[in-house]
Amino acid sequence: MKTIVAFVIAFIISIVNAFSQDISGDWSGETKRGDKLITFIFKIKQENAEYSTTIDVPTFRISGIKPSITTFTNGKLIIDGSNVGMNYIGVFNTKAQQFEGTYKEGGIEMVLNLKKGAVKIVDSKRPQEPVKPYPYYEEEVIFKNTEANIALAGTLTLPNKNGKFPVVILISGSGPQDRDESFMGHKPFLVLSDYLTRKGIGVLRFDDRGHGESTGDFGTATTEDFSKDVLSAIAYLKTRNDIDIKNIGLIGHSEGGIIAPLAANNSNDIAFIVLLASTGISGTELSVMQSKTLRQFPVKDEVGYEKNTRKAIAIVTSNKSEAEIKNELTKHYNDFLRPILTSLNVPEKNINAFINSQLKTSLKPWSRYFLQYNPADEIEKLQIPVLSLNGSKDSQVNATINQEGIRKALIKGGNKNYKILELENLNHFFQECKTGKMDEYRKIEQTFSPIALQEISNWIFKRI
Incomplete structure (x- = not known):
């Protein structure tokens, strides 16, 4: 009897220790999605x-994902990343x-077991990615959005330190x-x-709020909130002596292309904007289109x-x-x-x-705002130079329909200083492609078409 009691006590102690242990540190695991093996840290x-958690997905070269809540109780780990x-x-x-x-993401559900310790990942760079040391000045920066009480972390690169x-x-x-x-193993920015x-053009790029090294809650933010983060970036640049404040521009990709005009119209310090794969129709119309073209x-x-x-x-709405x-x-x-799905x-x-x-996606503040937002209303107000580039094989944002919306808005607003160009055989991320479909992004070695890069730089130099 004494032996049994001792065993039971030892067992209980081991369970308590297991459930009360400090789980701080790196936990890694692999799971499969189709034929693709995905590594999580x-x-x-x-x-x-x-507890707090930051997630890296080295398979996709993504890091700094910050779920909002982490709990560990009675041996059960729950990481709520609804944000x-x-x-x-x-x-x-x-x-x-x-x-x-x-692990669940969207409608995808995958078995994922995690063991203590990180895995060693060999980062296979894409051919276009630069290798240090760079022939220019680079600085890690932090600036604040005081209204939202968040700090945004980024990288500023300048042609020279002086x-x-x-x-x-x-x-x-x-x-x-x-x-x-x-995204998908690429780093376009x-x-x-x-x-x-x-x-010869300086660039400021930063982690979205609540992601990477930036603070804040991404999940509760709207397109308008993101535009205020951009306004904070503008205010920060104006404090520096190495910035030509008369020549600050915005380059927005995809949703960034509808954030850019919103920010520009709330600032007197933007000299020009570049819209990359931007929409020119309402969020409702875009969502209806995508619900049909991207439906699986x-x-x-x-x-x-x-x-x-x-x-x-x-x-x-x-x-x-x-x-x-x-x-x-x-x-x-x-x-x-x-x-439909049952059938x-x-x-x-x-x-x-x-x-x-x-349901979760639809009820987010971002969705409710986006569906009621029409970027054409903001594009119409722009009285600064505008460059709009879209790829002819973009399967996410139809070039013809959206550029027509952008063109009409600019004409209606009386803006004559603009260029709208549809680039042949480029996808949503401006890669030279065959189909333009999303499952092709990863397979393409090119990160950003040299033709698109040249169009952007040539146009900017004519405006500064």
């Missing part, structure tokens, strides 16, 4: 009995000394982005900033599908309370999406995950 810290569109739930296996759980130079601020696309706008700085499942009735998509948007919108939208998605033999679990993901 979770960097967990404990401060004042509270960045993900979550992880894992249970600690004392025998295997690992967390065994599930002198006064024109400068552009790079504004990233949708989703939490680092200062290099890292790093390539763009290197190219322009070597040509077929439907029998396209007219009915569009009608129901518009109904969902009408619910989201209504003046009802959040609770009313959520209830109404839940019912609509179940009436609208569930039958395609999608498992019930996956359908539920997809609908829940749609």
Whole structure:
């Protein structure tokens, strides 16, 4: 009896120790998505009995993802990254000394087990990425958005440490982005900033709020909030003696292209803007288009599908309370999406995950603002030089339709100093491509078309 009691006590102690252990440190694991093996590194810290996590995905060369809440109770690790569109739930296996759980992002669900310790990753640079030492001056900077009470971290590159130079601020696309706008193994903002700085134009690029080394909450921010981050960047540049404050420009990619005019119209210090793969139609119309062109499942009735998509948007953008919108939208998605996915033999679990993901995305402040925002209204007000570049094979933002919206807005506003150019065979990220589809981005070695880079620099030099 004494032996049994001793064993039970020892067992209880081991369980308590396992559940109360400090899990600070690096935890890494691999999971599969199709044929692709994806490596995750979770960097967990404990401060004042509270945990925080930063996630790196070296497979995609993405780092600095900051989920909002991390809890570890009774051996269960919950990482709530609803602010960045993900979550992880894992249970600690004392025998295997690992967390065994599930990673969810959007409608995707993957088994992901995490073991203590980081994995060594060989960073395979793309051919266009610069190699240090650079032939120009580089400085890590931090500036504040005092209104939002956040600090934004970035990199400023100047042609030389001494002198006064024109400068552009790079504004990233949708989703939490680092200062290099890292995606699918590419770093387009790093390539763009290197190219322009070597040509004589300074560049400021920074991590989105709540991402990388920047503070704040990305998940509660809207396009308008991001424009105020850009205004903070402008204010910071004006404090420096090495910046030609009469020649500060904005270059916005994708959503950055609709943030740029919003920021420019709220500042007297912008000399020009460059819109890369920008939209020129309302968020509602773009979302309807993308719901059809980027959809990953077929439907029998396209007219009915569009009608129901518009109904969902009408619910989201209504003046009802959040609770009313959520209830109404839940019912609509179940009436609208569930039958379609069921007819395609999608498992019930996956359908539920997809609908829940749609709900979370739709109810975010960003979505509600974006759906009601029409960049043409801001583009119309611009009285500074504007360059608009879009790729002819962009599958995310149709070049013809969106550039027509941009053109009409500029003409309506009386702006005669603009250039709108559709570049042949380039995708949403200005890579030379075959199909322009999203699954092709990673396969392309080129990060940024030299033709697009030259168009940008040549146009800017004619304006400064």
